[in-house]
Every structure is written in structure tokens, then in C-alpha cells.
Amino acid sequence: xxxxxxxxxxxxxxxxxxxxxxxxxxxxxxxxxxxxxxxxxxxxxxxxxxxxxxxxxxxxxxxxxxxxxxxxxxxxxxxxxxxxxxxxxxxxxxxxxxxxxxxxxxxxxxxxxxxxxxxxxxxxx
Amino acid sequence: xxxxxxxxxxxxxxxxxxxxxxxxxxxxxxxxxxxxxxxxxxxxxxxxxxxxxxxxxxxxxxxxxxxxxxxxxxxxxxxxxxxxxxxxxxxxxxxxxxxxxxxxxxxxxxxxxxxxxxxxxxxxx
DNA sequence: CAGTATCCGCTAAGATACTG
DNA sequence: CAGTATCTTAGCGGATACTG
Numbered sequence: 001x002x003x004x005x006x007x008x009x010x011x012x013x014x015x016x017x018x019x020x021x022x023x024x025x026x027x028x029x030x031x032x033x034x035x036x037x038x039x040x041x042x043x044x045x046x047x048x049x050x051x052x053x054x055x056x057x058x059x060x061x062x063x064x065x066x067x068x069x070x071x072x073x074x075x076x077x078x079x080x081x082x083x084x085x086x087x088x089x090x091x092x093x094x095x096x097x098x099x100x101x102x103x104x105x106x107x108x109x110x111x112x113x114x115x116x117x118x119x120x121x122x123x124x125x
Numbered sequence: 126x127x128x129x130x131x132x133x134x135x136x137x138x139x140x141x142x143x144x145x146x147x148x149x150x151x152x153x154x155x156x157x158x159x160x161x162x163x164x165x166x167x168x169x170x171x172x173x174x175x176x177x178x179x180x181x182x183x184x185x186x187x188x189x190x191x192x193x194x195x196x197x198x199x200x201x202x203x204x205x206x207x208x209x210x211x212x213x214x215x216x217x218x219x220x221x222x223x224x225x226x227x228x229x230x231x232x233x234x235x236x237x238x239x240x241x242x243x244x245x246x247x248x249x250x
Numbered sequence: 251c252a253g254t255a256t257c258c259g260c261t262a263a264g265a266t267a268c269t270g
Numbered sequence: 271c272a273g274t275a276t277c278t279t280a281g282c283g284g285a286t287a288c289t290g
Contacts, residue, residue, distance in 0.1 A: 004236050012235040015160060017181035022156070024241055025234045029154035031147070035140060047252050056142035058284055063253065073244025084251040085290085094240055101229040109150045110137040111129050112217045115219055116149055119198025183264055189275065190290050209271040210270085 024072070030034065032057060032065040034102050040091045041099045047087055074098055145167045149197070157182060157190040159227050162199065166224045172212055199223055 004012040006020065014021045027033060032054070035120040039053045051062055066089060074095035080086040091099060105125060109116075129137040131145065139146045152158060157179070164170060164178045174226055191214060194200040200222035205211040216224060 004238065005239050005283090007242060012238045014231050014235060015164070015179055019238075020242060021231075021234050021238050022181075024238060025159060025231060026156040028234060029156060029230070031151040031154060031161060034150060034154060039140070042139060043130065054140055056147075059253070061283060062284090071245060071248040072241050073247075079252095082251095083290095085253085087252060094237065094244070097237070101226060101233045104226040104229060105154065106139050106146075106150060108223065109146050109153060110139060111145050112219065112222070113129065113131050113137045113144075113149060116197050117132060117145060119219070122198075123196040176272095184273070185265090186263065189263090204272095207271095208270095210273085240276060 016033050036065050037099050037102050044088050161190050162224050162227050169213050169215050
């Protein structure tokens with residue numbers, strides 16, 4: 001197994017407080033990130049497509065999540081200078097790569113939701 | 126592909142605001158959850174083992190995360206009535222199952238941290 | 251259509267002190 | 271050792287109103 005060495009010269013290790021992996025993991029793991037990345041796996045989407053696909057997301061959080069995904073290189077934002085404006089969002093190849101473990105996590109949760117809810121009701125007594 | 130139907134009679138779907146998968150995904154995806162579950166994959170751990178393994182976690186967050194993992198059926202907590210007390214934490218089989226996608230996510234982040242940091246520095250100009 | 255801007259409550263999370 | 275209790279603060283995230 002290959003060890004990844006990050007720019008500081010230290011090996012990437014999420015258990016280490018200093019490792020930048022920590023921050024990235026933190027916001028990759030966010031609720032909205034999982035859903036946005038997963039949604040974009042279905043193809044190019046416009047802003048309103050995304051807000052419809054992801055029930056309950058506010059404009060603010062959707063915009064914030066998209067900007068952050070863009071800054072991390074997971075998503076591209078293409079503005080078409082038309083009236084009314086049209087903005088397309090797509091996954092980059094890095095984003096499609098990230099989508100694999102993210103989809104796995106969402107699927108796992110969907111597949112085990114009943115076991116978890118049972119454990120929860122058992123914990124309540 | 127099999128469709129999971131949850132207790133409400135609806136199919137489990139994280140994109141749906143009502144689906145309990147949402148809440149579970151939300152806190153499964155949390156930073157500390159990922160690290161605790163991953164750490165426990167190395168075997169039984171006592172409270173202090175975990176706090177040492179996971180750099181930077183506060184007592185409060187560690188306890189809170191462990192209690193929540195216990196309530197969801199991912200972790201068992203075994204108290205040995207000795208002086209001084211000894212408490213062992215272990216993954217349940219559900220927890221070990223969850224560990225797979227979680228480990229994949231942590232590993233992915235560690236493996237791609239350099240690409241992400243490059244994208245970030247590019248985004249800054 | 252695709253956002254910004256602003257206000258604000260809630261709680262996530264850290265720091266600190268104490269205990270069976 | 272393995273926590274609990276309390277205080278405090280940062281910022282997540284929703285609601286609402288406005289704009290090129």
C-alpha cells in the first residue's frame with residue numbers, strides 16, 4: 001500500500017489534528033455535500049434542477065455548498081450569458097472520483113435504515 | 126436492485142426531506158463519527174485509547190459521539206465494575222458494516238488531499 | 251433564472267472545573 | 271479512569287426580501 005505524502009512532508013492521516021485531511025473530511029462529510037455530489041452523478045444540472053432534486057435545501061445552503069465544491073475542484077460552474085441566465089453544474093473527474101465513496105455511504109444508509117431505527121427504539125427503553 | 130422500504134411504507138430515499146435516512150446520514154457523516162468508527166476497526170478500545178488515537182477530540186465530543194453511536198446500534202459499551210473503572214468500546218456487526226463505506230471515504234480523502242489543495246490554491250486567484 | 255443580502259435562533263463544539 | 275456539569279462562543283442554517 002502506497003503512502004500519500006502531503007505538501008507539509010508528513011503522511012496524510014485523518015487521525016492527526018494537523019493534517020489538512022481533517023478539514024476536507026469535515027466538509028465533504030456534510031449532509032448537503034453528499035446529496036449534491038450524488039445528484040450531479042445523474043448528469044449536468046442547473047441551479048433549479050438541483051434545488052428540486054434535493055428536497056428541503058435552502059437557496060443559501062445550496063449556493064454555499066456549490067461554491068465550496070467548486071473551490072475544492074469537485075464541480076465546475078458554467079455561466080451562459082443569456083437572458084434569463086443559465087448556469088450549468090457538472091462534476092469534474094475528481095468529483096466523479098469522490099462520488100464513489102459518497103454514493104456508497106448514501107446507499108449503505110438507505111439499505112440499513114430499518115436496522116438503525118430498530119436499534120434506536122430499543123435504546124429508548 | 127432491491128428497493129428498501131422503510132417503516133412508513135415509503136422507499137428509503139435520502140433525497141426526500143421526510144426520509145429518516147436524511148437525519149442518519151447527517152450525523153453518520155459527521156467528522157468525529159468517521160474517526161471513531163474507523164479507530165474501533167483496529168479493535169476494542171477504552172475511552173482514553175480513543176481520545177489518544179483521535180487527536181484533538183474533546184471529552185465532550187468523544188462522549189457525545191460514542192453515546193450516539195451506541196443509540197444507533199453501531200457500538201457497544203461494556204462497563205467493568207472495577208476500581209478504577211474500565212469501559213470497553215466495540216463495533217457491533219452493524220458498526221463493522223458501516224465501517225466499510227466510512228473507511229473508504231477517509232481513505233479517499235487522504236489519497237486525494239494533494240489534488241484538493243491544488244484546486245484550492247488555484248481557486249484563490 | 252440564478253442568485254445576493256440581511257437578520258437571527260439554535261446548537262455544535264471547545265474550555266474549564268469537578269466527581270464516583 | 272471515565273466520565274458529568276456548566277459556561278461561552280462561532281457559525282450553521284432557515285426565513286425573508288431584493289436584483290441583474
